[in-house]
Amino acid sequence: xxxxxxxxxxxxxxxxxxxxxxxxxxxxxxxxxxxxxxxxxxxxxxxxxxxxxxxxxxxxxxxxxxxxxxxxxxxxxxxxxxxxxxxxxxxxxxxxxxxxxxxxxxxxxxxxxxxxxxxxxxxxxxxxxxxxxxxxxxxxxxxxxxxxxxxxxxxxxxxxxxxxxxxxxxxxxxxxxxxxxxxxxxxxxxxxxxxxxxxxxxxxxxxxxxxxxxxxxxxxxxxxxxxxxxxxxxxxxxxxxxxxxxxxxxxxxxxxxxxxxxxxxxxxxxxxxxxxxxxxxxxxxxxxxxxxxxxxxxxxxxxxxxxxxxxxxxxxxxxxxxxxxxxxxxxxxxxxxxxxxxxxxxxxxxxxxxxxxxxxxxxxxxxxxxxxxxxxxxxxxxxxxxxxxxxxxxxxxxxxxxxxxxxxxxxxxxxxxxxxxxxxxxxxxxxxxxxxxxxxxxxxxxxxxxxxxxxxxxxxxxxxxxxxxxxxxxxxxxxxxxxxxxxxxxxxxxxxxxxxxx
Ligand code: ADP
Ligand code: MG
Ligand code: MG
Numbered sequence: 033x034x035x036x037x038x039x040x041x042x043x044x045x046x047x048x049x050x051x052x053x054x055x056x057x058x059x060x061x062x063x064x065x066x067x068x069x070x071x072x073x074x075x076x077x078x079x080x081x082x083x084x085x086x087x088x089x090x091x092x093x094x095x096x097x098x099x100x101x102x103x104x105x106x107x108x109x110x111x112x113x114x115x116x117x118x119x120x121x122x123x124x125x126x127x128x129x130x131x132x133x134x135x136x137x138x139x140x141x142x143x144x145x146x147x148x149x150x151x152x153x154x155x156x157x158x159x160x161x162x163x164x165x166x167x168x169x170x171x172x173x174x175x176x177x178x179x180x181x182x183x184x185x186x187x188x189x190x191x192x193x194x195x196x197x198x199x200x201x202x203x204x205x206x207x208x209x210x211x212x213x214x215x216x217x218x219x220x221x222x223x224x225x226x227x228x229x230x231x232x233x234x235x236x237x238x239x240x241x242x243x244x245x246x247x248x249x250x251x252x253x254x255x256x257x258x259x260x261x262x263x264x265x266x267x268x269x270x271x272x273x274x275x276x277x278x279x280x281x282x283x284x285x286x287x288x289x290x291x292x293x294x295x296x297x298x299x300x301x302x303x304x305x306x307x308x309x310x311x312x313x314x315x316x317x318x319x320x321x322x323x324x325x326x327x328x329x330x331x332x333x334x335x336x337x338x339x340x341x342x343x344x345x346x347x348x349x350x351x352x353x354x355x356x357x358x359x360x361x362x363x364x365x366x367x368x369x370x371x372x373x374x375x376x377x378x379x380x381x382x383x384x385x386x387x388x389x390x391x392x393x394x395x396x397x398x399x400x401x402x403x404x405x406x407x408x409x410x411x412x413x414x415x416x417x418x419x420x421x422x423x424x425x426x427x428x429x430x431x432x433x434x435x436x437x438x439x440x441x442x443x444x445x446x447x448x449x450x451x452x453x454x455x456x457x458x459x460x461x462x463x464x465x466x467x468x469x470x471x472x473x474x475x476x477x478x479x480x481x482x483x484x485x486x487x488x489x490x491x492x493x494x495x496x497x498x499x500x501x502x503x504x505x506x507x508x509x510x511x512x513x514x515x516x517x518x519x520x521x522x523x524x525x526x527x528x529x530x531x532x533x534x
Contacts, residue, residue, distance in 0.1 A: 039210035077469035080527035159185035182352030188224035191508035227505025229266035231490025244310035296338035426520030
């Protein structure tokens with residue numbers, strides 16, 4: 033949104049009323065903070081939202097879409113390169129030595145390899161996240177990647193609803209004439225739920241058993257259920273596919289993997305019928321808190337042992353590690369994944385593709401690099417950096433002035449688990465009105481904002497990523513106040529938004 037939009041106090045009030053009622057009517061929702069309401073939810077709150085779409089350069093949006101197929105194939109290849117992942121993420125040579133969670137995941141994968149992997153296909157539902165980079169508030173604006181998510185990439189549904197919300201507000205009110213230069217045709221289409229459901233349906237087809245169902249592995253007390261449920265509705269309506277939702281704890285009781293055929297079956301909670309599972313879609317399992325005891329890891333391992341297609345496999349989850357993102361920036365690494373035709377069959381890439389990907393990256397290095405050099409560099413450049421561990425889901429990073437103190441206490445052995453990344457310098461002076469529900473709601477709050485664009489994609493691929501089907505699959509915009517370093521809707525920092533292409 034450009035700074036000059038001002039529909040006045042009454043205009044904001046009316047837009048807020050229209051926005052929250054639209055959200056409540058169309059499933060732009062969260063369960064309230066008091067969590068799941070037994071025996072079944074009886075109420076919901078609207079998801080945090082922005083009243084206006086955020087202006088975004090059309091060329092950068094198109095670039096982000098153009099990058100997605102490159103990233104789809106790149107991460108498929110990374111996930112099938114065992115030697116690379118062992119070296120970077122493993123417990124013998126890599127991050128798994130010092131980061132317990134990474135080590136546990138890698139240990140599971142190692143065990144599976146020793147036993148013999150039963151299913152060659154991998155499914156990834158990805159989201160590549162970007163910010164606009166406008167160094168020193170100069171003329172130059174570029175698109176820079178924040179991170180690449182390979183597990184539990186969420187908000188496909190809610191961002192689809194957010195785009196529809198802004199379209200509705202524009203159609204019904206014309207934003208009271210207070211949005212200069214606004215044109216309905218400049219709101220891009222967003223088909224994220226259809227795209228993500230197509231990825232799941234393709235994996236189901238690759239599994240090849242028509243009566244099988246798809247398993248969503250979910251967190252207990254998940255508040256973001258409406259984002260997930262809509263994918264179920266898409267699967268049922270468009271693909272006639274059924275979904276079973278279970279937590280790791282429920283699965284510990286309900287799942288069986290046949291020791292010889294490795295077919296996974298779940299006892300249906302109502303009918304007691306044993307239902308074959310074609311695809312396991314993890315919306316849980318990406319953070320250590322999803323595994324409070326060894327039992328949840330044992331259950332994960334059991335699912336992994338089956339011949340159901342996993343979204344993602346453990347190796348694809350590991351490929352999404354921040355450490356991998358950093359190592360890809362080292363000289364020659366990206367080239368080895370995209371240009372070395374002795375290593376890869378399938379789509380050919382050019383130097384220009386490599387340059388395009390590289391251009392989307394900020395500088396990164398490992399804190400363990402170069403003796404004390406990696407840490408000393410981070411100390412001296414702290415104000416322009418963020419430090420990241422191997423975690424997902426927000427709230428784990430260390431920013432700017434907190435860095436030196438953090439480095440003082442970081443044990444030498446743990447340096448390997450952290451990467452340093454240059455901060456993306458986002459454009460300034462962009463206002464919006466942010467609306468949050470719940471007890472802390474103050475109606476719409478005007479704020480100077482930063483917006484993070486996420487592009488969804490899916491990839492279904494076999495060993496060596498030789499056979500690969502993939503697509504770009506819609507987008508997400510999360511907007512936060514400039515006073516917050518972190519993003520994240522689930523963590524309460526960001527709101528759902530959409531784009532006005534300029
Ligand atoms: P997570 O996997 O926990 O989401 P991210 O790498 O996305 O981790 O970091 C969380 C948030 O921190 C991002 O959404 C973004 O707001 C902020 N952030 C991360 N990296 C950068 C960066 N290089 N420059 C500016 N902000 C960043
Ligand atoms: Mg992430
Ligand atoms: Mg993120």
